Amino acid sequence: MERPDATGSGATVPTRRREVTRERILTSAKELFAQEGFGSVSSRMIASHAGVNVALINRYFGSKAGLLTEILREDGVFPRLITDGPVEELPRRLAEHAVGRLHGEGSTLQRALDHSAGDPDLQAVYQGRLKSAFIEPLVEYLGRENAEVHASLLAAVWLGLGRVRRIEGGEALRGHDRTRLTARIQAMLELCLEDLGTPDPDDP
Amino acid sequence: MERPDATGSGATVPTRRREVTRERILTSAKELFAQEGFGSVSSRMIASHAGVNVALINRYFGSKAGLLTEILREDGVFPRLITDGPVEELPRRLAEHAVGRLHGEGSTLQRALDHSAGDPDLQAVYQGRLKSAFIEPLVEYLGRENAEVHASLLAAVWLGLGRVRRIEGGEALRGHDRTRLTARIQAMLELCLEDLGTPDPDDP
């Protein structure tokens, strides 16, 4: 079966096209995840919203988690944020972005995925992503001794702020003076990156 | 039906006793959660391990999440940690505890629940718990201006460290000199508690 194409030329356009279907699923998934969060959206909901059969999700993305992995891979806000300027300004960039999120800035999708970042299926996805899109770029970007430790501490503050915002609503933080709060978070992030000395486990 | 009691007195002990059954479920749940994590343990697994009917979990705890809420309520490591000494030593206490966890210290149950702290059902449970067992006691304990902001920042670092440990294994942090790492985390927590000035949104 074919359908008339939009050009009015009389030619027909195939209804079965891999890329088109794949994109429909991706678009619907993003939209629904953004509205409801990952855990609350079922495969069948995505499929019916995309006007597509359920089985195709697993055909094209392996699993529901695979679908999310693909969405996150396309998104990639972390690496951009990290390499968006000189190292010495990284704490300021991250602090401003974090505080911005408290005030509802950032894409709907980002916010929704944060909101449901706990799902057990997501755990594995986020684990891979923390390394590939946060720790590793950061380590490479810092490019110095103990970079992994600095990166881990930075990631901890970053993720922790996200978590508090997510499960507490961030009301307490949002209520405070924005400039002062940003400065404080920036200071905390700078402390994460400050020199730690040589890591010698034998030395007390 | 009754069974002989352990005293050998010849008396019998009832087989149907609310508290006994409740406790059997709690014990089994703790054990299984500790081994496998929350998400991987089904209601039916808990029930069969406890030698009890599945429906009793919902009868006694409302839901599987309710069961976990009860377990966490009984546990309560947060409030103890917070009020375990003077305020000025709180950052040191928390830092030491956090680093201790990196090195596998803490109860099996704690570690396992941390490990599966992302489940969507747990999200609500943890949300209530973050407020009642962390923020609120901390706010009351600090008892000063902007206590909520300080508590939120502290909670962010604390939860963030937990999250990094959980999804990254904390290898990078564990590999570093323990004393120096503890000192750094302590400094970060102290920064969370440092005076912020008056929260005036109109003041740039």
Add this chain to the structure above:
DNA sequence: AGGTATAGGTAAACGCTGTTGACCTGTCAA
């Protein structure tokens, strides 16, 4: 002691989930 209300326990189903394998069918090249 006997009768009986009820708390405690059970079995079977409900509707839902993600996933899979067997089966159609549109599309395109020979």
Add this chain to the structure above:
DNA sequence: TTGACAGGTCAACAGCGTTTACCTATACCT
């Protein structure tokens, strides 16, 4: 026109948390 095959469908699977209707051991009251 015919065949091969990528693309799409359908129905079923096993599992989940939860609920409903039902049974029965227990304990109180006469």
